Amino acid sequence: MTARPPIPSPPYTGSCLCGQVRWTLKARPLAVNACHCTDCKKTTGATNVVMLIARSEDFSSTGETQFYRKRADSGRELDIQRCAKCGTRMFHHNLASNALVFIAAGTLDDPSWAIPTSHIWVEKISPGVTMEEDAIQVVGQPTDRKILMDAFAKVYGS
Numbered sequence: 001m002t003a004r005p006p007i008p009s010p011p012y013t014g015s016c017l018c019g020q021v022r023w024t025l026k027a028r029p030l031a032v033n034a035c036h037c038t039d040c041k042k043t044t045g046a047t048n049v050v051m052l053i054a055r056s057e058d059f060s061s062t063g064e065t066q067f068y069r070k071r072a073d074s075g076r077e078l079d080i081q082r083c084a085k086c087g088t089r090m091f092h093h094n095l096a097s098n099a100l101v102f103i104a105a106g107t108l109d110d111p112s113w114a115i116p117t118s119h120i121w122v123e124k125i126s127p128g129v130t131m132e133e134d135a136i137q138v139v140g141q142p143t144d145r146k147i148l149m150d151a152f153a154k155v156y157g158s
């Protein structure tokens with residue numbers, strides 16, 4: 001069994017490395033998803049990136065960010081926001097729909113509970129990376145993000 005500490009009650013807070021950018025999420029995330037795509041490896045320098053998927057209306061941030069507009073092979077575009085000072089990858093929105101925000105879980109002040117319930121682009125997984133046995137695995141990008149939210153709700157309740 002995957003050891004999963006309970007998810008603390010909201011709000012959740014996070015910041016970049018230098019502390020210039022801070023964010024607050026005032027509701028539970030809808031999903032905790034790990035992405036193993038090449039772009040996420042490049043933009044973080046890590047083997048994968050864990051993202052909290054949440055409603056934009058529950059999210060706010062302070063501090064100056066700069067963004068890089070990334071275009072995926074699918075044509076989907078997203079603005080990856082970084083701290084303008086220290087360059088930490090913070091969060092992004094999909095240009096086609098601003099309803100959701102994707103927050104890099106490593107920027108949480110307390111990241112201890114952010115354990116993925118889904119993994120995408122699993123065919124690109126880096127050597128040495130393991131996946132929780134109760135998390136779902138998706139090849140490539142899911143056509144509907146609802147399966148990521150369903151996976152989260154199945155583990156933690158909705």
Ligand SMILES: [Zn+2]
Nearest residue numbers: 016018083086
């Ligand atoms: Zn910073």
Ligand SMILES: [Zn+2]
Nearest residue numbers: 035036037040
């Ligand atoms: Zn990715």
